[in-house]
Amino acid sequence: MSAPLIIDAQGVQAWYGSSHILHGLDFKLAKGETVGLLGRNGMGKSTLIRTLLGHVRQREGHIHVAGKDLSKGLPHQVAQLGVAYVPEGRGIFPTLTVRENLVMAARAGTSGQKDWTYERVMETFPRLSERLTNLGSQLSGGEQQMLSIGRALMTNPDAIILDEATEGLAPLIVAEIWRVIASIRRTGIATLIVDRDYRKVCNESDRLVVMQKGRIVLEGPSEGLRGSSELAGYLGV
Numbered sequence: 001m002s003a004p005l006i007i008d009a010q011g012v013q014a015w016y017g018s019s020h021i022l023h024g025l026d027f028k029l030a031k032g033e034t035v036g037l038l039g040r041n042g043m044g045k046s047t048l049i050r051t052l053l054g055h056v057r058q059r060e061g062h063i064h065v066a067g068k069d070l071s072k073g074l075p076h077q078v079a080q081l082g083v084a085y086v087p088e089g090r091g092i093f094p095t096l097t098v099r100e101n102l103v104m105a106a107r108a109g110t111s112g113q114k115d116w117t118y119e120r121v122m123e124t125f126p127r128l129s130e131r132l133t134n135l136g137s138q139l140s141g142g143e144q145q146m147l148s149i150g151r152a153l154m155t156n157p158d159a160i161i162l163d164e165a166t167e168g169l170a171p172l173i174v175a176e177i178w179r180v181i182a183s184i185r186r187t188g189i190a191t192l193i194v195d196r197d198y199r200k201v202c203n204e205s206d207r208l209v210v211m212q213k214g215r216i217v218l219e220g221p222s223e224g225l226r227g228s229s230e231l232a233g234y235l236g237v
């Protein structure tokens with residue numbers, strides 16, 4: 001892998017109380033690549049993401065973000081280094097309008113890049129542009145999800161992590177979100193995707209990482225693993 005690493009984690013372990021969830025795994029996300037993180041329910045995908053982002057405090061191992069040692073880092077430090085997070089269950093401000101939600105997230109990226117402006121987010125999500133004065137709480141689930149992705153883009157990130165971005169949404173909205181994910185990918189922002197639609201993840205990623213019981217059990221180029229019996233076995237499909 002020759003591109004610089006945005007996330008470089010080694011020997012990551014994590015616990016919730018006395019439950020040992022992650023058992024020493026290595027994970028890398030290089031500049032510009034799209035990684036699909038797969039695994040059955042409860043295998044530790046969200047925990048890995050939340051650990052890399054500094055949300056899980058009970059952890060061990062080495063985590064470097066953009067070359068900086070954030071093994072003991074906090075979520076805002078990870079965000080400042082250009083990693084945006086679209087959490088499962090969204091993460092927007094319900095009492096602020098769509099416009100306010102977007103504008104307050106705006107900032108230049110780590111290299112001063114300002115590619116993602118309010119106008120560009122509006123063009124990307126025409127639906128949101130029709131709801132500018134609505135409060136976050138007044139949006140449909142799909143619109144909230146778009147707003148959450150829009151907020152992440154407004155930070156001009158080097159990487160964006162999408163945890164179950166299409167969960168519980170209607171098929172038309174799901175298709176629209178995948179369209180946006182594909183366009184984010186084309187702009188060169190590194191992306192880490194967790195989604196239940198493993199076929200879509202396989203098709204929309206460069207590399208797959210498969211987890212089972214808090215360990216990485218399979219990884220490699222998506223093209224090679226897509227449709228393999230080994231992948232099907234781990235996913236139980």
Ligand SMILES: Nc1ncnc2c1ncn2[C@@H]1O[C@H](COP(=O)(O)OP(=O)(O)OP(=O)(O)O)[C@@H](O)[C@H]1O
Nearest residue numbers: 016017019021039040041042043044045046047048
């Ligand atoms: N806050 C928490 N406190 C205690 N245990 C938790 C907590 N969050 C998750 N777990 C447990 O950690 C394990 C891994 O969960 P995690 O959510 O990381 O899996 P996942 O692969 O993302 O699954 P899913 O697709 O169902 O979200 C599960 O056994 C889960 O019950």
